[in-house]
Amino acid sequence: MNSNFIIMGLPASGKTTFLAALWHLVAADETSCRLVLEDFKGDCSYLNRIAEAWRNFQPVPRTSQIGDMNVAIHLRNRETDEKGIAFFPDLAGETFDRQVEDRLFRRDFLEGFAEDDGILFFISSDIKEDTLSITEFNSRLPSNSELADTNPNVGNSDTVAQEWEPKLLPAQVKVVQLLSDIIRPPFESRFRRIVILISAWDLVRNSGITPCDWLAINMPLVEQFLKTNGDFFNHQIYGVSAQGVRLDDDSAVDEVATLVASRRIQIVGPEGEGNDLTEPLVWLMSADE
Numbered sequence: 116m117n118s119n120f121i122i123m124g125l126p127a128s129g130k131t132t133f134l135a136a137l138w139h140l141v142a143a144d145e146t147s148c149r150l151v152l153e154d155f156k157g158d159c160s161y162l163n164r165i166a167e168a169w170r171n172f173q174p175v176p177r178t179s180q181i182g183d184m185n186v187a188i189h190l191r192n193r194e195t196d197e198k199g200i201a202f203f204p205d206l207a208g209e210t211f212d213r214q215v216e217d218r219l220f221r222r223d224f225l226e227g228f229a230e231d232d233g234i235l236f237f238i239s240s241d242i243k244e245d246t247l248s249i250t251e252f253n254s255r256l257p258s259n260s261e262l263a264d265t266n267p268n269v270g271n272s273d274t275v276a277q278e279w280e281p282k283l284l285p286a287q288v289k290v291v292q293l294l295s296d297i298i299r300p301p302f303e304s305r306f307r308r309i310v311i312l313i314s315a316w317d318l319v320r321n322s323g324i325t326p327c328d329w330l331a332i333n334m335p336l337v338e339q340f341l342k343t344n345g346d347f348f349n350h351q352i353y354g355v356s357a358q359g360v361r362l363d364d365d366s367a368v369d370e371v372a373t374l375v376a377s378r379r380i381q382i383v384g385p386e387g388e389g390n391d392l393t394e395p396l397v398w399l400m401s402a403d404e
């Protein structure tokens with residue numbers, strides 16, 4: 116069976132960093148991976164540029180600066196010879212945000228969904244203020260008298276309350292919206308394999324929780340959605356640290372800089388822990404439909 120993989124995820128969910136690390140991993144061949152590079156289509160200089168930035172602990176160039184490029188990495192399972200293509204579309208940074216906020220998606224996104232494509236869905240672990248309850252949220256709002264103290268002209272809550280807009284939705288609500296879009300027309304409703312990649316896993320790994328626990332604790336809506344929609348999704352959850360460290364943490368950068376670049380990568384999943392970013396792709400290729 117040949118497989119294709121579709122990449123999804125809100126802006127800043129770690130997609131380009133994953134692509135940069137994956138390209139380094141399969142091109143440099145420093146450590147063993149279950150999938151090997153067969154071929155690629157697209158702009159090699161773009162792939163080399165983001166991989167170069169990744170190796171040098173520089174932020175991968177932002178989509179808005181150079182534009183992402185359409186690239187497809189063709190991979191082959193070393194043991195079974197099965198082939199798969201990871202297609203990273205030319206995404207403007209806000210593509211998936213716009214889909215949620217404006218309820219419009221790009222035609223090429225719909226057309227790119229072939230029959231049995233597996234999905235790689237990125238969610239950043241670096242979420243802030245996403246899980247506040249209404250009570251917690253309200254307790255942070257300054258009271259009218261506090262506002263009046265700091266600014267005598269402000270006493271009326273109408274003048275200070277920020278009007279709600281769809282872009283203020285919590286990330287987990289946006290994620291559930293994106294997932295529920297693809298099980299409804301005009302998308303063909305069918306059983307799909309999906310990997311949830313919790314990126315920047317280095318930021319949470321010391322807490323000792325598993326990626327499944329992380330999702331249940333931090334994005335219970337997403338976890339419940341996947342559980343409830345077992346007729347549509349066969350899912351698996353991984354924690355992935357494609358970059359290895361926070362780029363502004365100099366001592367952590369110095370520490371991992373001594374390693375062979377491929378060893379900076381960490382991935383935690385059902386098969387255990389390692390640095391083979393192709394594991395989730397292997398799962399997508401082999402999971403039952």
Ligand SMILES: Nc1nc2c(ncn2[C@@H]2O[C@H](COP(=O)(O)OP(=O)(O)O)[C@@H](O)[C@H]2O)c(=O)[nH]1
Nearest residue numbers: 127128129130131132315356357358359360361
């Ligand atoms: N700590 C840490 N940060 C990461 C990791 N991967 C990505 N990031 C950060 O997350 C942000 C968004 O990453 P990017 O790959 O540009 O996301 P994209 O918009 O989905 O392509 C950047 O600031 C990255 O430095 C990681 O493995 N660890």
Ligand SMILES: [Mg+2]
Nearest residue numbers: 130131178183
């Ligand atoms: Mg990007």
